[in-house]
Each structure stands twice: as C-alpha cells, then as structure tokens.
Amino acid sequence: MAYTLKAWPEFKNYQNTCYRNYLFAPEGLRVMGSTWSVLAPLKGLGDDIYLLGGEPHAASLAGTLPEESRENILAAEGAGMGYHSCSYLKLFTGEVIRDKIGITDGTIKEGYPKPDLIWTTHLCNQHSKWYQEVSRRLGGVPFFPIDMIGGGNAEKDPKIVNYVSDQMEEGINWLQKVTGREFSDELFAKAVRNEIKVLVLWGNICALNRSVPAPLDERRLIALFPPAVVDRTTDECVRLYEMLFKEVKEMVRTGQSVAPDQRFRIVYFGIAHTYGHPEMARILRDVGAEIVASVYTFGTCGNFKGIVNGKWSWDPIDPAWVDNLDLSTRRKAVEELAKIVLGWPTWQGVRSWWALESMAHSMIDEFKADGLLLAPSRSCETDFRNGYVGLQRVFKGKIPTIEYDTDQVDVRQMDLPGAQRKTELFVHLMEAAKRRSA
Amino acid sequence: MAKKGSETIIERFRSITENPQGYAKSLHEKGKLVAGYMCTHVPEEILYAAGIVPVRILSSHVSQAMTRSYIHETYCSFSHDCAYQGLVGNYDFLDLITTSSSCIHMGEAFNVWVRFAGFEGKHYLISYPHIIETKPAASFMEQSYEEFRKFLEAFTKKPITDEDIEKAIKVYNHTRGLLKRLWQLLRRENPPITGTDAATATLASQFMDKQEFNKLLEKLLKELEAAQGKGAPGVRLMVSGGACDDMAALNLIEDLDQKVNLVFLDSCTAARYFWFEIPEGRADKLAAIAEGYISRIPCPTKDNVPGTGEKKRLRFVQQFIEEFKPEGVVFMYQRFCSPQPHDFMALKPILAKLGVPSTDLELDTTLPVNQFRTQLEAFLEILKPVVPLE
Numbered sequence: 001m002a003y004t005l006k007a008w009p010e011f012k013n014y015q016n017t018c019y020r021n022y023l024f025a026p027e028g029l030r031v032m033g034s035t036w037s038v039l040a041p042l043k044g045l046g047d048d049i050y051l052l053g054g055e056p057h058a059a060s061l062a063g064t065l066p067e068e069s070r071e072n073i074l075a076a077e078g079a080g081m082g083y084h085s086c087s088y089l090k091l092f093t094g095e096v097i098r099d100k101i102g103i104t105d106g107t108i109k110e111g112y113p114k115p116d117l118i119w120t121t122h123l124c125n126q127h128s129k130w131y132q133e134v135s136r137r138l139g140g141v142p143f144f145p146i147d148m149i150g151g152g153n154a155e156k157d158p159k160i161v162n163y164v165s166d167q168m169e170e171g172i173n174w175l176q177k178v179t180g181r182e183f184s185d186e187l188f189a190k191a192v193r194n195e196i197k198v199l200v201l202w203g204n205i206c207a208l209n210r211s212v213p214a215p216l217d218e219r220r221l222i223a224l225f226p227p228a229v230v231d232r233t234t235d236e237c238v239r240l241y242e243m244l245f246k247e248v249k250e251m252v253r254t255g256q257s258v259a260p261d262q263r264f265r266i267v268y269f270g271i272a273h274t275y276g277h278p279e280m281a282r283i284l285r286d287v288g289a290e291i292v293a294s295v296y297t298f299g300t301c302g303n304f305k306g307i308v309n310g311k312w313s314w315d316p317i318d319p320a321w322v323d324n325l326d327l328s329t330r331r332k333a334v335e336e337l338a339k340i341v342l343g344w345p346t347w348q349g350v351r352s353w354w355a356l357e358s359m360a361h362s363m364i365d366e367f368k369a370d371g372l373l374l375a376p377s378r379s380c381e382t383d384f385r386n387g388y389v390g391l392q393r394v395f396k397g398k399i400p401t402i403e404y405d406t407d408q409v410d411v412r413q414m415d416l417p418g419a420q421r422k423t424e425l426f427v428h429l430m431e432a433a434k435r436r437s438a
Numbered sequence: 439m440a441k442k443g444s445e446t447i448i449e450r451f452r453s454i455t456e457n458p459q460g461y462a463k464s465l466h467e468k469g470k471l472v473a474g475y476m477c478t479h480v481p482e483e484i485l486y487a488a489g490i491v492p493v494r495i496l497s498s499h500v501s502q503a504m505t506r507s508y509i510h511e512t513y514c515s516f517s518h519d520c521a522y523q524g525l526v527g528n529y530d531f532l533d534l535i536t537t538s539s540s541c542i543h544m545g546e547a548f549n550v551w552v553r554f555a556g557f558e559g560k561h562y563l564i565s566y567p568h569i570i571e572t573k574p575a576a577s578f579m580e581q582s583y584e585e586f587r588k589f590l591e592a593f594t595k596k597p598i599t600d601e602d603i604e605k606a607i608k609v610y611n612h613t614r615g616l617l618k619r620l621w622q623l624l625r626r627e628n629p630p631i632t633g634t635d636a637a638t639a640t641l642a643s644q645f646m647d648k649q650e651f652n653k654l655l656e657k658l659l660k661e662l663e664a665a666q667g668k669g670a671p672g673v674r675l676m677v678s679g680g681a682c683d684d685m686a687a688l689n690l691i692e693d694l695d696q697k698v699n700l701v702f703l704d705s706c707t708a709a710r711y712f713w714f715e716i717p718e719g720r721a722d723k724l725a726a727i728a729e730g731y732i733s734r735i736p737c738p739t740k741d742n743v744p745g746t747g748e749k750k751r752l753r754f755v756q757q758f759i760e761e762f763k764p765e766g767v768v769f770m771y772q773r774f775c776s777p778q779p780h781d782f783m784a785l786k787p788i789l790a791k792l793g794v795p796s797t798d799l800e801l802d803t804t805l806p807v808n809q810f811r812t813q814l815e816a817f818l819e820i821l822k823p824v825v826p827l828e
Contacts, residue, residue, distance in 0.1 A: 083775055122742060125541055125776055143747035166573070166577070389507070
C-alpha cells in the first residue's frame with residue numbers, strides 16, 4: 001500500500017508562509033533573485049528578510065495558476081523577450097509587466113510588490129540578465145549579482161572558491177551600504193550553518209532512494225524540495241528536513257514507499273516538466289515505472305560527496321559534519337558557503353560535460369536504474385537543455401534511453417502526443433531489456 | 439585593367455574570410471603552430487607569445503542537419519555551424535582548440551569538438567568570469583591566464599617570457615589601432631570604403647597572422663586615408679548585434695534600392711573585437727591583459743555592473759551613435775540568442791531618446807535575402823523625412 005507522508009502539510013505551509021511574507025510583510029526587507037544564490041549573507045542583515053526566488057516562484061506558479069502563467073509569458077514576449085528565452089524568466093518578468101503577482105496558496109495580488117534589493121547569481125547566459133530587466137522595469141532596484149563560475153569539481157578549486165568568496169564579501173559590504181543596516185556576523189554564521197545543513201539533509205534524503213523500493217517518487221521529490229529553495233537559512237527549515245529525514249529513514253527500514261509498484265526504476269535528467277504535464281507521469285505510474293532519481297530534484301538544492309577519485313559519487317555527506325564546521329570568522333563562513341554551493345550537482349555540467357556524464361553514470365549504477373529518461377528543456381540555457389543531447393549519444397546501447405523536448409513552465413513548447421508515445425516505447429524498451437537479462 | 443592596390447588588398451582579405459581554413463592550413467604547412475579559438479575572450483596575446491598563430495573558428499554558413507544530434511536545435515545557428523566545422527574535419531590540422539567560458543551555446547560547440555571531433559587530447563578551456571566589471575574578476579582572470587601560460591609552456595615545451603608577451607601585446611595593439619583607423623574613415627560624410635569591406639578586413643584579422651595582416655592593412659590605410667568617397671553619400675546605418683560573420687548580410691544592407699553607408703558594426707566579429715587596448719610596458723603582463731580585456735565593449739553575456747545592474751555596452755553604443763551619426767540602427771543577432779534581445783529591450787528607449795529608429799534582423803545559417811531586403815527597404819522608408827502633401 002502506498003505510504004502517506006506525515007511531513008507534507010508542514011512543508012506546504014512553510015512554502016506558502018514564505019511567499020505570503022514577501023507579499024504582505026508590512027516592514028522588513030523584500031529581496032528577490034535567483035534561488036541559486038547564496039542566501040545566508042542576506043540574513044546577516046536581520047530576521048526580517050523576505051525572499052522571492054525566481055525559479056521556484058515561477059515553477060510553483062505554473063503548477064498553481066496555469067492561466068496566469070500563460071498570460072505572464074505572453075506579456076513578456078510582447079515586451080520583447082524571445083520565444084526561446086528562459087520561460088522561468090518570462091513568467092517572472094511577465095508578472096512585473098502585468099503588475100500583479102500570484103503565489104502557491106492561490107492568492108493573486110494586484111500591484112507588484114517592489115523589492116528593496118535584488119541579490120542574485122550569474123551562471124548561464126540569461127541568469128542575471130533576468131534581474132537586470134526586472135530592475136530596469138521597476139525603476140532601478142539596487143542589484144548585486146554574484147558570478148558562480150561553476151564547472152565540474154569547482155568547489156575543490158581554490159581559485160574558484162576564492163573568486164566566489166571575494167565577490168560574496170564585496171556583496172556583504174554592498175548590502176550594508178545599500179540598506180544602511182549593520183551586518184551581524186553572528187546571524188550570518190547561524191544562517192550559513194542552517195543553509196548548509198538543509199542542503200546536506202536533502203542530499204541524505206535523496207540518497208535513501210537507492211533502496212528498493214525507493215521511498216519517494218519524482219512527484220514527492222519535486223514537492224519536498226521547495227522549502228530548501230525558497231528559504232533554507234532558517235531554524236524552521238532545518239527542523240522540517242530533519243523531521244523528513246527521520247521519516248524517510250523509517251520508510252526504508254520498513255520497506256515502504258509512496259509509490260510501491262516499482263517494476264522499472266528510472267533515472268531522469270531534465271527540469272520537472274510535470275509541473276505543466278502531470279499526464280506524463282501517469283503513463284509511467286500506470287505501468288509501474290517510477291523516476292527514483294533526478295539531477296534536478298537532487299541537485300538544485302542538495303549536496304553529495306561529488307567527485308571522489310575522479311568519479312562522481314551520490315553518497316550523502318554526514319549531517320554531523322555541518323555541526324563541526326568552523327564558521328568563527330566571516331571569511332571562513334563565506335568560504336564554506338561558497339564551497340557547498342559550488343558543489344551543487346546541477347552546476348557541474350554547465351561548463352563540464354565530463355562531470356555531467358560522470359553524474360549520469362553513477363546515478364544509473366547507484367540507483368539501480370532500468371532506464372534513462374532525458375528531457376531537455378527547450379528554453380533553459382544550461383545543461384538542462386544541451387548536455388542531454390550528448391548524453392543520449394553516450395548512453396545509447398548501454399541502457400534503454402529516450403529523449404524528448406520539454407520546457408520548465410511553458411506548455412506550448414512540448415510535443416505532448418509525441419512525448420507520450422516515446423514514453424510508451426520507453427516502457428517497452430525497458431521491458432525487453434529486462435526479459436533479455438532474465 | 440589593373441586593379442588599384444586597395445582593391446587587391448581587400449580582395450586578399452575577402453579570399454581569406456571565404457576560406458579561412460585554407461589560410462590556416464597554409465600556415466600549418468609552413469611549419470607554424472596553429473590554434474583555433476572560439477570566443478574573443480581568449481587572450482590571443484598569450485598564444486602569440488608562445489609562437490602559436492590563433493585562428494578564430496566562425497561559421498561556414500552551410501545548411502546542414504548533422505549537428506542536430508550533437509547540439510539542441512534551440513542553440514543558435516552560429517554554435518551549430520562552428521560545431522559542424524569540427525565534425526566535418528575542416529580544421530583537423532589544428533594543433534590546439536581553445537575557448538574561454540563565455541556564451542553557453544558556443545561552449546557546447548567547443549564540447550562537440552572535444553568529445554566527438556577528435557580534439558580530446560588537444561584542447562584548453564580558459565576559466566573566465568561571467569561578470570567582468572568587478573575587482574575579483576580581474577584577479578581571477580590573471581590566475582586563469584597564468585594557468586593558460588603554463589599549459590602552453592608545457593604544450594610547446596618552451597618558456598613564455600614576459601618579453602614574449604610584451605611583444606605580442608604590441609603587435610596586437612598595433613592591429614587594434616589600425617582597425618580603429620580603418621573604421622574611423624566611416625565617420626566621414628562620404629567614406630572611401632564600404633562598411634562591408636571594413637568588416638571584411640576586420641574579420642580577416644581574426645584569421646590571420648597579425649604581423650602579416652598589419653602590413654597589408656597599413657598599405658590599405660595609406661591609400662584610403664588620402665582617398666575620397668565615390669558618388670553621393672548614402673543613408674547612414676549602424677549594425678548592433680552578436681557574431682555577424684555573414685558578409686552577405688552586410689553586403690545586402692549596402693545593396694538596397696537606395697544607397698546606404700554601413701558606418702559602424704557593434705559585434706564581436708567587428709568593433710567588440712578590437713575597440714580596446716592592452717596597457718603596454720607594465721611589469722605584470724597578465725594583469726595588463728586582464729585590464730585590457732575588461733575595458734572592452736562588453737559582450738552581453740558578461741555585462742552587469744554589481745550594485746546597479748548597469749549594462750556598460752549601452753554607453754558604448756550611445757557613444758558610437760554620437761560619433762558615427764547613423765540615421766538608423768539594425769539589430770542583427772543569431773536566432774535563439776537571448777542576451778542580445780535583452781540588451782535591445784534596454785537600448786530601444788535610449789535610441790528613442792536620441793531619435794534614432796531601429797529594426798531587428800534575426801540571423802540563421804542561411805540568409806533570407808528577399809525577406810531582409812523588403813524589411814530593410816521598408817526601414818529606409820521610415821528613415822526618409824516625411825514630406826508634407828501639398
């Protein structure tokens with residue numbers, strides 16, 4: 001029987017509360033930017049910092065309010081953004097253009113809440129361009145982008161760690177100047193530890209899916225990582241993930257799963273197109289095929305051991321390691337934060353095809369996959385689009401593999417009947433491979 | 439009839455831009471080390487100091503389907519075309535392929551060369567900042583250049599001295615100075631050279647050994663600086679965009695029903711390639727190179743001033759409009775390129791304030807000549823002063 005997660009209502013509530021705070025906070029600071037930003041420096045300014053992360057906001061809005069999302073994307077295209085530009089970006093900017101905002105609890109607020117500042121990253125061609133445009137449209141919001149140069153094994157390259165850390169320190173000085181607030185290193189260190197702890201805990205939870213049956217399916221993985229992306233710096237967020245870790249460990253011990261029929265275990269490389277197309281997941285569900293591992297849900301806000309002896313490992317990091325981190329000076333805290341963020345799996349392949357391939361090889365082996373599902377996202381600039389074309393070439397012949405185009409939130413960009421038919425064929429391929437190996 | 443010296447030189451440049459691999463191969467056959475580079479953020483000076491001739495990899499404009507199974511179809515045609523050059527072996531003879539971490543699309547073209555076109559054992563990716571207008575970026579660039587220098591020393595099995603780098607800086611600065619002089623000719627009301635020919639010379643400089651190029655361009659300038667423009671002046675247009683290496687597109691602009699003078703080309707294949715200098719005589723050569731490259735007209739993928747989010751490129755474009763006085767701007771960029779249209783959204787209000795109309799042309803592998811011609815001729819109609827009806 002399918003297991004029902006006890007932790008879920010609290011996760012949903014956390015996400016809604018964060019968004020409501022951004023919309024309705026009577027005081028404090030509203031900050032927007034990529035959710036792929038280091039968040040702890042903002043919390044050095046105080047406890048009244050309300051965050052709006054671009055990617056999770058756009059993704060959740062597409063799931064919650066599809067009609068609004070469509071209108072937002074159209075508004076952005078009408079204003080000059082290309083049909084092919086990042087659909088997260090367009091959906092987000094479309095809200096600014098339409099001067100209204102929607103959130104996960106279904107609220108639609110007229111009058112876009114202008115942020116006090118923008119704090120973000122730059123990684124792909126569009127990443128900080130996104131907020132340059134938002135800042136321009138909102139009359140010039142103070143704006144600080146951090147270049148997360150990325151690449152395979154970047155967290156172990158002192159040159160890159162120093163580069164990102166130096167920018168972060170400059171950013172902290174800028175935050176003080178632009179807000180007029182004093183920066184508390186004590187609050188900062190606490191937020192850094194929380195941020196790292198949540199990332200490590202989520203890695204541990206995902207790694208439990210190596211069990212048979214995998215305790216979580218893709219739908220739950222997608223639903224459970226938003227608190228980590230929305231605001232992972234708080235004590236409450238740490239508590240939620242500790243609670244979830246405990247619950248999922250118990251599921252593994254007792255052999256339970258939210259989707260126990262797992263005849264075929266699938267590794268998935270792509271952004272969650274199921275936001276727009278839940279029917280795709282249903283095709284797999286009906287035949288007992290489950291996505292048990294995906295770089296997007298694992299690696300957007302989760303950390304693992306990464307490259308060990310030249311090969312990627314999805315082994316989790318011991319959460320106790322976080323408790324012993326030396327964060328006694330600002331520089332030490334900044335460097336630990338830079339290292340953990342640079343180690344995110346989703347960034348490894350942006351500049352390093354070899355890291356992307358190593359991650360895929362290890363994920364297939366470690367999670368005992370029967371098939372590899374590649375779903376390049378048409379409007380994403382990173383390896384979520386292109387690296388996967390190369391992966392198909394590499395894995396063809398090794399494991400049943402399919403590739404079809406999707407998009408993160410723009411449902412127009414997907415050939416749904418074609419993708420459905422390919423998915424059905426994928427199931428037959430896995431079935432045939434199983435028969436051959438029996 | 440014997441051709442004028444200037445025409446012969448321009449023809450030489452044109453023949454090289456039409457067959458760059460042929461030119462590069464001839465260098466290789468003469469025993470020179472030749473490296474391909476895929477982005478203008480590669481510090482060519484360091485390659486040159488190592489005794490290697492850098493040759494830019496650009497499009498061949500061949501309509502093909504081969505690269506679709508290597509690169510996603512929504513990556514720009516320029517990246518597809520550059521990947522194609524590797525896959526069909528046009529540059530098999532190269533000793534090395536290099537790029538810097540810049541545009542993601544071109545990064546994938548580079549990956550295709552490395553993984554699938556036989557360059558796995560002879561490639562180098564220069565780690566390069568994505569936001570260049572910061573202090574940490576300069577320091578990061580210096581460290582990356584030092585790593586590159588060490589790689590090249592091991593590759594060529596000889597040291598690269600500071601003197602070697604200083605010499606290379608001087609050769610390259612000389613090229614930049616000459617190219618600037620060439621484009622300054624287009625500020626004249628009636629220029630002695632077409633914009634397309636100036637762009638052809640600029641493109642040739644990206645394939646050629648700089649010392650050979652400099653000699654030819656010096657000769658050309660000597661003649662042109664004393665020459666007068668032919669016929670009546672035309673409508674002055676400026677092109678702003680991404681990699682515009684399709685000379686047929688520029689030629690089309692200057693071959694419409696009305697006479698047009700293409701007076702400026704803001705592109706990484708033209709002004710953004712040379713409109714800067716590396717400080718000479720500095721003790722720290724690599725720091726000097728970093729300073730020079732940071733001062734360039736920024737590529738839109740890297741243009742973001744922390745604190746304000748300003749795009750510095752917009753200031754340059756404004757400056758060029760004031761100096762070169764175009765009556766209209768043609769935004770010309772690769773289909774599927776996102777940073778360029780983002781810049782243009784911000785540029786359009788600036789152009790509106792300056793009273794300079796603009797139009798957009800999206801480039802692909804091949805050129806839709808008739809569509810572009812119609813669009814450009816309609817644009818020229820807009821630029822004509824409205825004559826009140828009697």
